[in-house]
Amino acid sequence: MELGTIQTKIEENIATVVFYHPASNSFPSSLLIQLTNEFYKLSSNKDVKVIMLQSEGEKAFCAGASFDELLMIENKEVGIRFFMGFANLINAMRTCKKLIIGCIQGKAVGGGVGLIAACDYVIATEKSAIKLSEFFIGIGAFVIEPAVTRKIGKTAFCQLSMEATEWHSAQWAQEKNLYAKVVVNKDDMLDEAAKIAVQLSRYNPDALIEMKNVFWEGTENWDDLLKERAQISGDLVLSDFTKDALTKFKK
Template sequence: MSKSGTLKTTIENKIATVSFGHPASNSFPSEQLQRLTDEINRLSSNDDINIILLKSEGDGAFCAGASFDELLAVSNLEEGQKFFSGFANVINAMRTCSKLIIGRIHGKAVGGGVGLAAACDYALATTESAIKLSELAIGIGPFVIEPAVSRKIGKAALAEMTLAAHEWKSANWAQEKGLYAKVLETVSDLDSELENFTTKLASYNPEALSEMKKVLWEGTENWDKLLYERAAISGRLVLSDFTVNALNQFKKK
């Protein structure tokens, strides 16, 4: 697998399946974030598809969030804001996409990975799909993804996750809070449920699906500005001595 990650799309029966992968627990370097943003924007105007299924490769983590190597390489405010804007770009692309996006969360999600799951319109998971927002532990915070996560689980649950930065929350907890629509026992159960659900959904009136998408995201129009303001906060904090030391400690583990 490429160091910058892989991204591929297959289209069948009006469903576009977008699959991303990276050798470091499906984490996201900037190049991969841009690829995913571009692909979602491209699929948004494709009349041959009705819905998008977002998934990641392998049987380990769903997504480990931002690339630690790239975080450590940030050397100034501009680079920091640009890196975190990568997640802002993806979330905004998912938000404004004309197609409903269904998430296949087969394993653990951390940081930006939780943001990706939250930006899906509907997410199915397995019992292995625990979540964690560990950003405070490394001196930053989940500022860019917070609006997407809070929209799904509310501020109280977000605070519970963010302040207990070392704690994993179970997939069942995530379902209770509204992040996951269903939690299945196994990956094969997950894929069977996804096939049934996406086949039904893709057969519905595409205009109705598109209008429903708009309704689901009403009130988020300010994210075009908000998420980039948040990226600037993270970009500044990632330069702090605290964060540089914390990232180096994490890498040694």
């Protein structure tokens, strides 16, 4: 259970993918790999037209990277491999042939914000505040920046990065186009997500695939770009400043 779980259910051409980790739905490497592989499998599944992505629980959608695993990184190769987990996940979502609807029921931090940004359409609750705390722990949101900036723009990304200790409300995220809709609670969010998923599942699947390609035009260099960003993070996570900050933050 400490490694987390990925559960997928397919009904009437809609795949519902639910991830879980006891530490506020954070991501150790193993869980990143599982979710990445799940998107690749669903991309080629002819019985699936639309994917709904959500996490378990009420309070946190995703707390980003596993702090325990970050603290265990002892060399650059391991560091790069860890951050490539997020790079590979974003690229798997980007190249997935199926439209991905993000169902956000709670707060998201760091890599969790990147996961949201990699969705094609997002519905969130009023409790779904976001934060990029990477500066506070001695690194930066390098790997997820292209995905986040694509949605909210460079200026808003700079604000999120520099205000590393501040939560930004769901309304703020909607105003910046990270969220398409904000509703009152989780039940409303799931209802809204299901409605659009059903609607999309009735459309021409070839049209959906072609439109997904249009949505992500201009990102063809991300395989190389996100690898470069993972290398930056892999260097920074080894610094004494980051190690000390991670230890204090965890306490």
